[in-house]
Amino acid sequence: MVEKGIGQAVPRKEDRRFVTGRGRYVDDIRLPGQAWAVFVRSPHAHARIRRVDKASVEGMPGVLAVFTGADAEADGIGPLICGWMIHSRDGTPMKVGTHRVLATDKVRYVGDRVACVVAETLHQARDAAEALVVEYEELPAVVDLATADEAPALVHDDIPGNLCYDWELGDRAAVEEAFAKAARVVSVDLVNNRLVPNALEPRAALAAYDPGRDEITLYLTSQNPHVHRLVMSAFNNIAPEHKLRVVAPDVGGGFGSKIFIYGEECVVAWAARKLGRPVKWREERGEAFLADAHGRDHVTRAELAVDADGRFLALRVDTRANLGAYMSTFSSAVPTYLYAPLLSGQYRIPAIHARVRTYYTNTTPVDAYRGAGRPEACFVVETLVDAAARALGIDRAEIRRRNFIPPDAFPYQTPVVMTYDSGDYRTCLDRALELADYAGFERRRQEARARGRLRGIGIGCYIEACGIAPSQAAISLGAGVGLWESAEVRFTHTGKVQVYTGTHTHGQGHETTFSQLVAETLGVPFEDVEVIHGDTATTPVGMGTYGSRSQAVGGEALLRACHKIIEKGRKIAAHLLEASEADIEFEAGVFRVKGTDRRKTIQEIAFAAYVPASYPADLEPGLEASAFFDPPNFTFPSGTYVCEVEVDPETGRVRIEKWVAVDDFGRIINPLIVEGQVHGGLVQGIGQALLEHAVYDRESGQLLTGSFMDYAMPRADDVPSFTVEFAPGSPTPSNTLGAKGAGEAGAIGAPAALMNAIWDAVGTRVEMPATPERVWRAIRQTQMPQAAE
Amino acid sequence: MYAFEYHRPASVAEAVRLLREKPEAKLLAGGHTLIPTLKQRLAQPSDLVDLGGIAELRGIREEGGALVIGAATPHGEVETSDLVRRTIPALAHLAGEIGDPQVRNRGTIGGSIANNDPAADWPAAVLGLGATVRTDRREIAADDFFTGMFETALEADEIVTAVVFPRPRRAAYAKFPNPASRYAMVGVFVAETDGGVRVAVTGAAPCVFRLTALERALAANFAPEAVDGVTVDASELNSDIHASADYRAHLVKVMAKRAIASALG
Numbered sequence A: 001m002v003e004k005g006i007g008q009a010v011p012r013k014e015d016r017r018f019v020t021g022r023g024r025y026v027d028d029i030r031l032p033g034q035a036w037a038v039f040v041r042s043p044h045a046h047a048r049i050r051r052v053d054k055a056s057v058e059g060m061p062g063v064l065a066v067f068t069g070a071d072a073e074a075d076g077i078g079p080l081i082c083g084w085m086i087h088s089r090d091g092t093p094m095k096v097g098t099h100r101v102l103a104t105d106k107v108r109y110v111g112d113r114v115a116c117v118v119a120e121t122l123h124q125a126r127d128a129a130e131a132l133v134v135e136y137e138e139l140p141a142v143v144d145l146a147t148a149d150e151a152p153a154l155v156h157d158d159i160p161g162n163l164c165y166d167w168e169l170g171d172r173a174a175v176e177e178a179f180a181k182a183a184r185v186v187s188v189d190l191v192n193n194r195l196v197p198n199a200l201e202p203r204a205a206l207a208a209y210d211p212g213r214d215e216i217t218l219y220l221t222s223q224n225p226h227v228h229r230l231v232m233s234a235f236n237n238i239a240p241e242h243k244l245r246v247v248a249p250d251v252g253g254g255f256g257s258k259i260f261i262y263g264e265e266c267v268v269a270w271a272a273r274k275l276g277r278p279v280k281w282r283e284e285r286g287e288a289f290l291a292d293a294h295g296r297d298h299v300t301r302a303e304l305a306v307d308a309d310g311r312f313l314a315l316r317v318d319t320r321a322n323l324g325a326y327m328s329t330f331s332s333a334v335p336t337y338l339y340a341p342l343l344s345g346q347y348r349i350p351a352i353h354a355r356v357r358t359y360y361t362n363t364t365p366v367d368a369y370r371g372a373g374r375p376e377a378c379f380v381v382e383t384l385v386d387a388a389a390r391a392l393g394i395d396r397a398e399i400r401r402r403n404f405i406p407p408d409a410f411p412y413q414t415p416v417v418m419t420y421d422s423g424d425y426r427t428c429l430d431r432a433l434e435l436a437d438y439a440g441f442e443r444r445r446q447e448a449r450a451r452g453r454l455r456g457i458g459i460g461c462y463i464e465a466c467g468i469a470p471s472q473a474a475i476s477l478g479a480g481v482g483l484w485e486s487a488e489v490r491f492t493h494t495g496k497v498q499v500y501t502g503t504h505t506h507g508q509g510h511e512t513t514f515s516q517l518v519a520e521t522l523g524v525p526f527e528d529v530e531v532i533h534g535d536t537a538t539t540p541v542g543m544g545t546y547g548s549r550s551q552a553v554g555g556e557a558l559l560r561a562c563h564k565i566i567e568k569g570r571k572i573a574a575h576l577l578e579a580s581e582a583d584i585e586f587e588a589g590v591f592r593v594k595g596t597d598r599r600k601t602i603q604e605i606a607f608a609a610y611v612p613a614s615y616p617a618d619l620e621p622g623l624e625a626s627a628f629f630d631p632p633n634f635t636f637p638s639g640t641y642v643c644e645v646e647v648d649p650e651t652g653r654v655r656i657e658k659w660v661a662v663d664d665f666g667r668i669i670n671p672l673i674v675e676g677q678v679h680g681g682l683v684q685g686i687g688q689a690l691l692e693h694a695v696y697d698r699e700s701g702q703l704l705t706g707s708f709m710d711y712a713m714p715r716a717d718d719v720p721s722f723t724v725e726f727a728p729g730s731p732t733p734s735n736t737l738g739a740k741g742a743g744e745a746g747a748i749g750a751p752a753a754l755m756n757a758i759w760d761a762v763g764t765r766v767e768m769p770a771t772p773e774r775v776w777r778a779i780r781q782t783q784m785p786q787a788a789e
Numbered sequence B: 001m002y003a004f005e006y007h008r009p010a011s012v013a014e015a016v017r018l019l020r021e022k023p024e025a026k027l028l029a030g031g032h033t034l035i036p037t038l039k040q041r042l043a044q045p046s047d048l049v050d051l052g053g054i055a056e057l058r059g060i061r062e063e064g065g066a067l068v069i070g071a072a073t074p075h076g077e078v079e080t081s082d083l084v085r086r087t088i089p090a091l092a093h094l095a096g097e098i099g100d101p102q103v104r105n106r107g108t109i110g111g112s113i114a115n116n117d118p119a120a121d122w123p124a125a126v127l128g129l130g131a132t133v134r135t136d137r138r139e140i141a142a143d144d145f146f147t148g149m150f151e152t153a154l155e156a157d158e159i160v161t162a163v164v165f166p167r168p169r170r171a172a173y174a175k176f177p178n179p180a181s182r183y184a185m186v187g188v189f190v191a192e193t194d195g196g197v198r199v200a201v202t203g204a205a206p207c208v209f210r211l212t213a214l215e216r217a218l219a220a221n222f223a224p225e226a227v228d229g230v231t232v233d234a235s236e237l238n239s240d241i242h243a244s245a246d247y248r249a250h251l252v253k254v255m256a257k258r259a260i261a262s263a264l265g
């Protein structure tokens, strides 16, 4: 076994700098002569901009410039884009409302960017931003889905009914036929609550223009620096692609919110060029609540047709999704192709049809947030499964077993696009039930009752599509880019290894897992590997990190680059050892002539490659290799979460007593890191289910939960100690590494398990977030009328 | 934040003088309310007068059977004080339920009651025990001190120096925290004192208030069941995104029962 190789719980390399306060984030970078940008944001949810009075701040101390949308337009700065084309059922393309880097005609949500003030210091910029006079003519606002299509307010004057698209997937006729014949139909109406991503590090940008090179360097809180560079050059006209360098240094979490190309970074880069000075912008926490793309916000009616034995026959889903005021970079894909193709869950469902309508509202744009579409799908499916079990009086675990896709059915083609790669759902479920002592639950329920508590248990079986994405498939479904990944491996003279990856780590620990992968494959010490990422000037073009893709796609690219190194090394070794290439075997960092003790270490080979004293005549010197990997299919991690809660019937407060997670992530590179990913995902899922909710005032369109005083983030004492186990696993055939991806699972499966447990405890379904008042009201309505008083 | 002048006086008298000289000055105690307000530019004081350098404002002592807590004493000191735990353990418990360790190490009792946040915990104890607020110039009875939402009987240049808590026969505090802020969504302080039973409710209404109907019921029978016969008028209570007035009215009764049970403990 290689020390610190694949499969070992190696502590994270990067923690040395993070826990000693030596991380280097965008805001830690200070360039000589840097000026500060502050954005003037709309206080109104919807208003026409009458006038921006630049003269109102002229002559204020330190003010260097005020930029407006008109200035940006005059300079040819292009509007922001949505990179995934969706067509409506009638074949028409989605209706895209123009999304300018700074608003010109109207503001469309509280926090919309109206102007940017640049000054010598941050405080001077703030003073001027506050003093800038902007005249608005207020318009009525629409903030929620209930009223989006009939609202008097048109978010974009040219988009009727605020409808962006009316999309469908699946076979409607087959579904209708199955429903007509079904023994039983269960239905649920669900709300998937809107969330604020709240990465620990708010967004920031620092741009510098070098007139000598005519080049812009942009330090940015980005999950995908090359995607930022591509879009900002191709669509926003910030600079030609080769004259724009995007650097994403240490980034403190993203959860999706740092994928997107926002107006702020475009303006900062453009301002730096115009002023000939570095310009920095750093978001305030309150600003992040308004300006970072939100997540979820669906309203869904879903129906499941079942036969008398509880076998699923067909699923019908009708979802309305809130897009916010503008389309964001991937916002069209989230409620469509990242959602509906996962509606088969872990089950054989012969016919599925989903209709999705998305609406513009006067709220912050909504885009991918940890799980992106898949938590919404899982919640729909797992709620319906519990509803069916209740309706038919079948045990909730048993109804799942009856409907699981069996292990011998893979690859399994669902009726909604996806071909599942591998899985053993029943083994995961049974193991989770065993760890949770599902069999002994009724005893615990009785015991809790005796103490005046309502105890419930819930199951959530999730399926996830990771390893985003096979390019041809994604492009055929509307993606504007390929979604392969890249890696480069470079040996130095002294046998050290530099790894350049197109993925980006902002909390995932790639520096550690990629080093393990290289240590395992090339047999070099883990400590001799340096992983370099996040700089378009040094790393190969890559698509970045989201959708649990870095290991499954980026790791595979790295593995392939390592294999190229071995192949070249074999040629050099054969030459040096005077053997034929076919006779050279490679193991644990050593090239050896088969059956002999003649050997060269990979470090010796690297030295020979750079100091080619004796070298194959037809071979290039140097030892480096790069590889791109475009996966043939998604990967499909799966698992079961079992959650046990106790509810205080007098207050409605829910306490999670126990949590079991059994996940099948395929091959695991570092169980310590993966367990951490599961913990983090679970906490975010629990946050959605119990606590988090972005609430807008219906009249004014103000975000009522604009700070942590009102937006409830989960804290350590809100969550239990988790029991996490990895299923023996079914390595994915989608890559040779066998890794499926683990970054989002927790957030996908947790809400369903937890909400099903609450349902079980109180006897009626409660909407997310299950606040104490909601739970208390549910209890009053059902089993404890005496608590009503 | 807007610019301001910073002062760190060594005595209460000097602090009062500064407040008089600079009419736009504000006192700074733990800063856990004031600093966020300044950072959001919601206040623009000309001067900040930091109370942190005034030794006489800090500390906990006994005085003629009463417990005296200096205005600049942080919650954490109250929480862990042996004296408090021995004499009025309900105060140590209440202090321990405020915020998190960082907040308790900075936030002060004087700052909390001077601010009189409708959801703050200290006002429930001050009113519930019938405490006396000592200032640089007078003593104010709890019943006269909390006058409205974020309003108190303090004059603009008046400084709270200490709070004097009479020792009750028994007392307890039960808090239902707001899931986001962890301030009180409803907090009920119950005390049986020499002057009778007192019940103070925080979090539920625009200002801490006494639940006199329950006080009467408890005077007759100091037991959790006494709550059952009492109605809490929801029309006077707050409704917001976290809790409706109805629910708060219900929680007042639940928390009152729990406080009584724990006082009987």
Ligand SMILES: Cc1cc2nc3c(=O)[nH]c(=O)nc-3n(C[C@H](O)[C@H](O)[C@H](O)COP(=O)(O)OP(=O)(O)OC[C@H]3O[C@@H](n4cnc5c(N)ncnc54)[C@H](O)[C@@H]3O)c2cc1C
Pocket: B026, B027, B028, B029, B030, B031, B032, B033, B034, B035, B051, B071, B072, B075, B097, B098, B099, B100, B103, B104, B106, B107, B108, B109, B110, B111, B112, B114, B115, B119, B120, B121, B122, B154, B158, B159, B160, B161, B181, B182, B183, B184
């Ligand atoms: C994250 C967080 C969580 C919190 N959670 C809770 C909670 O659960 N429960 C709770 O009750 N509180 C909570 N607080 C409030 C905190 O505990 C303090 O009580 C509060 O901030 C006020 O005390 P301070 O010492 O910080 O006052 P400061 O912020 O310094 O001052 C507040 C106001 O009082 C005035 N002032 C201060 N001292 C005096 C004085 N001696 N005389 C006259 N005026 C004075 C100041 O001028 C200012 O106007 C929380 C605060 C934070 C930041």
